[in-house]
Amino acid sequence: MKLATIGVGNAGSKLIDRMIEFEVETGRNLCRHALVINTARTDLAKPKNIPEDRRVLIGDTHHKARGHGVGGDAEIGAEVAKTDIDEIRRVFDDVEIHEVDAVLVAAGLGGGTGSGAAPVVIEEIQKMYDEPVYGLGVLPGKYEGGRPALNAARSLQSFVTKVDNFIAFDNDAWRSRGQTIEQGYEEMNKELATRIVTLLAAGEVDESEVGENAMDSSDIMRTLEVGGVSSIGYASTELAPAKQGLLSKFNESDEPESESTDAAKIKGLVRRAVNSRLTVPCDISSADRALIVFAGPPEVISRKGVESAREWLENAADTVDVLAGDDPRPDSSTLAAVVLLSNVTETPRIDEIQSQAVDAQNKIREQDAVREEEIQSLITDDDDDLDPIV
């Protein structure tokens, strides 16, 4: 698939930047256009793989934002995106939209810029183009508290109603012991970039390599078109050196046995992809459609294995709509399986965020209601005998 990508806010921008880094490292070519949008000038300086003229500062004339971010206030995030929508359109004018299959908009839903501005951007893109728009959204962790949960619950709703599919990433599912803040975000972004790029870059191979089993962009888009929230699983295995170079020829003479072990390995890899950490934990049987991409040297992807893996997933995801295909990468020393579970409806973390958000909204209303009165009572004496100076 070929994508135009837009990162909104701090997290969204870092994610797009990391995706590009990953595709360059692995010789893929997914993100044909990349754009980042932010309300904070300093955050815009971060991406290493996005040219200066593809970084858009919005809200610098807004009296609360001023190029300094929006402090987690999603209302302002949305407001400044609307005000500066022409600026966003102008940068998008350069995008040769016919060269891409879809647009991907990434954002951290806990932040004010990501949660507020991204839905406005999506809406504008949908006015301009007919191409599908996918969302990639980071859900805040439970311990980030009420405000990020409220931003996320509200933004999630706009995302899901607008986009053609929303791929969720749950920060809580990706915490591991002993991480520093820096490591934590770097590891999560790397994991997410690996999954997204491995999945969506399939179908972009050199014509000569395309076998009948190659995954096609239209298959991926078909799986995504049901809408809703999606989750991605991933597993990879290092290939034994015997599979490559001189020794691989020797191995070919042993084909029947090799074929059956390979088949078992392939199926095992897919099981592992689904049973290990998904981008957002979910009940996989609630998936509407599913798709498996095998990325690796074509000679190790056994047809038998692919078929039994596909059948296994049909059962596990409880849907007959399961596609499987290859992304042939002849020089790769790993074989990866990435599984897209499209439109999963049982996602406990999303329910939790919604209830956290409701509590937060109530709390905020209570505080708003008494604020002025409490300040007044603090600064005046009981009988209001004391005069102000001016």
Place this chain on the structure above:
Amino acid sequence: MKLAFVGVGDAGTRIVDRLVRAERASGRSVSDGNVLVFNTDDAAFEAATAVPDERRVLLGDTHPAVRRRPDPAEAGGADGAETADGAGGADETEALASEIDPFGVGGDPDTGAAVAEAELPEIRRALDRIDETEVAGTMLVTGLGGGTGTGVGSVLLEELNSIYETPVYVLGALPAATEPDRRALTAARGIRTVVPLADAVFPVDNEAWRRGDPVAERYDAINDAIAARVLALFGAGERDPESVSELRVDPADVTRTLEVGGVASIGHATHELTPDDAGVVTRLLRLLGIADAPESDGAEADAATVKRLVRRALESTLTLPCSVDSADRVLVILSGPPDAVSRKGFETGRYLLEEETETVEVLAGDEPVPGATEVTATVVLSNVTDVPRIDEIQRRAVAALDASDAGDDGTTVLGDAADADTRPGAPDPADGPGDDAAGDSHASEDGQTGNPTDGAAGAEPDGASSESTTETDGSASEDGDRSVHGFDFTAGDDRGK
């Protein structure tokens, strides 16, 4: 966040001087030279050497009620003032602050305000020296008990509000219990005046911070503590533009935290990294190429350390002791070497604040300081409304007012410091909190700053919040239920396709 510092009166002059010094020492640039100090008496100017001469403004030359100091170098001729530097000014640190010296406006805020009104053109000219385009806000720094601090300060605040579009904050010292009644009265009126005018006010409780010593002896120490806290808050992210933060504290994070107004308080705690610390161990292991270092048990202890540090900041001697659960919004900043601040500790520390302060508006950010040997947590409690010290100052002010109404000459009664230490209800000086770094244990004992133990913390917030919850329960929960399905947002429901 870049801030202009505008000091007023002796306290304002000294604290701004400290702030500028602290900026230089810490490598954080907040004011970028956008500083000014105003006074009606020039004694404090001399020691404030970090503030350039042309940025010190003496007011009141033409006002009949303003008294000038006798020239200390009278005998030495017209230019003698230069040589007498320091000697006169430094020793005068208001003796024990138990009486108000008669120079300048002599403690009278109404005179202070009149002087400032009369010299507005001069004040405006001086304010031109501040480049508003270089800063994201202004901090007016005063002693709220001062005739100059609150009198001139209030007029300045009105002026700053009318000329600047960016927020104007006030940092104001509150008088100690041993200071004259007049100081308490001025401070109570000052609070009443500046809180509605300012975007937020940071009162500093001199009584809590003097540790039982005469307050004037503690000015330097208090001012250093204030400067450290103000810079930790506003200077986060202004230290090194090169170091990349994952969740940077943007100026908007600070302004949004403070935009609710009222009074704000800052807590601060530091953890010295020792070679035993996981951060250092991690660094070492990484140097040795041991890849799984982050999984080690030592690093996990780091999460607990960071969480404990956040708790210590909350329970430290706050700039203004208060009930932390009365806070409206909170901001926490963790600053330290990027490889020593645990993600889990950062998140659980943040959650702890949400529980202890009973607000869901908790913003958090990190400030990586490569090579630092300590981790600090700075907690800002915005719009705290349960502040015993303010209530106490108001009671004293009202009593002083009543006494002066009863007496024949109000000014005399208010100016008299003799009764300050025998006043009923004056707190025992020994109750004062410990010093900056070591004061944590004291702070938790005084019961004003939160739950002292981990065990109690988990259970208590629910019980403690029930009172305020029930008051508004009826309407709030009904609205809330409806909103479950009603999250409508941004561009409404008109899908763009």
